[in-house]
Amino acid sequence: MSRTVDPEDSPVDQNGPAMTEHANDVIADDNAGTRQAIESIKQHKARCVTTAAWAHMGQHGMSTFPKRLLPFAFGMLMYEGDHAAMRRTLSNAPLPARLLIPIIASRAFSRHARRVYGTATPPKITTKPLS
Numbered sequence: 001m002s003r004t005v006d007p008e009d010s011p012v013d014q015n016g017p018a019m020t021e022h023a024n025d026v027i028a029d030d031n032a033g034t035r036q037a038i039e040s041i042k043q044h045k046a047r048c049v050t051t052a053a054w055a056h057m058g059q060h061g062m063s064t065f066p067k068r069l070l071p072f073a074f075g076m077l078m079y080e081g082d083h084a085a086m087r088r089t090l091s092n093a094p095l096p097a098r099l100l101i102p103i104i105a106s107r108a109f110s111r112h113a114r115r116v117y118g119t120a121t122p123p124k125i126t127t128k129p130l131s
Contacts, residue, residue, distance in 0.1 A: 071105045074105075075112075078105055078106060079106075
């Protein structure tokens with residue numbers, strides 16, 4: 001299954017085509033490990049994408065993401081990801097959401113993990129820190 005990024009999906013700015021090309025290269029490279037791909041995209045973002053453009057992409061992603069999958073997605077990110085980054089992500093949410101999302105999301109991911117892996121705590125992809 002081949003995935004590509006469409007330039008139409010990113011915000012209109014001077015760096016959109018470069019970011020799209022870079023993302024397509026990373027996705028197409030079957031030999032690139034997850035950590036290497038993440039680090040590469042983070043470095044490219046830091047060089048080419050403005051803070052406003054990054055915020056716009058995040059808002060676009062959140063507005064187009066299926067709402068029924070949000071608890072699972074946040075739960076997966078909470079399980080695999082950086083807790084400080086998750087706190088920053090939720091910092092702009094209303095207080096009830098900041099309090100409830102961690103509980104609901106963890107449960108949604110745990111249910112999924114038990115169905116798929118037979119345990120609520122499968123091996124993490126991010127066991128080694130990004131360098």
